[in-house]
Amino acid sequence: MLAGPTLIQLRAFVAAADAGSFGRAAFLLDMSPSSLSESVQALERQCGQALFRRSSVGLTLTALGERALGHARLSLQHSEDFGLVLTEGRALAGSLKVATYRSLGIHLLPPILALLRQQHPDLQVHLLDGTSGASKERLVQDGQADLAFQELPAQTPLRRLPLLQDDHVVVVAPGQARATLGWRDLSAQPVLVSPSQHxxxxxxxxxxxxxxxxxxxxxxxxxxxxxxxxxxxGLGVAIMPRLAVLNIDLKVRSLPTPLTRQLGLLLNASRADLPHLQAFIRAVRQYQQTKSFAALQHTLRHGLG
Structure with missing residues (x-):
């Protein structure tokens, strides 16, 4: 029977996979490159196969490394969760990783993070932003993020916590002031949208x-x-979420056929009772009771300009 990997070996493996080199991974973990490399090599000796392909330009995962990476992340997450449970009732510290998109990060997260900091000043929140790469839902499933703040999918193995609704709208230049637009009207010029691969x-x-x-x-x-x-x-009209175009100096019109997205949180149900996640959820619920949140809801429902 193979000896089980140590947490040090798993951290070294995951860090090297993310960084693409032993040197960068060692810097992130505050280890020497030789120590980190030896940890990975020891892990490879245990399984009898290489986890990385080494080259002059860095590291790439082998097929086995690709399959093992997700399990390594989850193993580290379970170990960290065990430590979090033991700190229940104490002041929260450490970090919480939240995956999100730009419009949510601008308009929703700041007031929530402000409430969270008031209650837990030593808890650090790291935002995993952007729209490319792995989906935010996948980041939570793989253990790379604790929570995802995003449009909620209709079906998911994760727990869904709805927050608010947001319509897609048409953004037009000031001279295009018609109160309503049909699909034929939109087709008369280029329609600008965010990339389909997202x-x-x-x-x-x-x-x-x-x-x-x-x-x-x-x-x-x-x-x-x-x-x-x-x-x-004047290079076209844009179709965007209303939340992404708040406070711009352009006209915003309803889509001829409405399309609404439900925004909220995604998290693993098995981790929902962890102190760090509970603290974030409480801050979200507290924000939902504020006048600022009510004003935002009103703007998203009635704020077409």
Whole structure:
């Protein structure tokens, strides 16, 4: 029977996989590169196979390494969770990793984090931002994030905690002041949207495929700011979540056929009772009782300009 890996070996393996080199991984873990390399080599000797392919440009995972990485992450997470349970009732410290998207990070997270800091000043929250790469849901499932703040999927093995609803809207230049727009109106110029490969855009693309005329020119734009600037210069109309275009100086109109997304939290049900996650959820619930949250809800429902 193989000897079980140590936590040091698992941390070294995961850090090396994330960093792509022993040197960068050692720096992140505050270890010497030789010690970290030896930990990985010891792990490889235990399983009798290589976990990495070494080259002059860095490390890449072997097929076995790819399969093992998720299990290593979860093993580390379970060990950390054990320690968290033992600290229940004490002042919270350590870190909490929250995966999110830009619009949520700007408009929703700051007031929640402010409430959390008031109650637990030593608890550090790390935001995993951006829209490319692995989906936020997958980051939680794989143990890379504790929570995901995102559009809630209809089906998921994770626990869903709804927060608010947000409509997709049409962003048009100031001269296009018609109160309502039809799908034919939208097809008369390029329609700008966030890239289709982003997991959060699947429902939007399905919706547009059903309703936009086939001849419509759809242009994918990575950055929200670029999309808004293109609309401002008359280069098309943009279809974006209302939350992403709050307080801009452009006209916002309803989609001809509405599309609403439910925003909220995703987390592993088995971890829902951990003190750190409970503290974050309490801060969310506290924020939902504030006038600021009520005003945001009203703006998202009635704020078309």
């Amino acid at each position: 997991a959060c855009n699947q429902r939007l693309y399905e919706h547009l495929h059903r309703h936009l005329p086939k001849e419509t020119r759809v242009q994918e734009i990575e950055e929200d700011e670029v999309m808004v600037s293109m609309v401002r210069h």
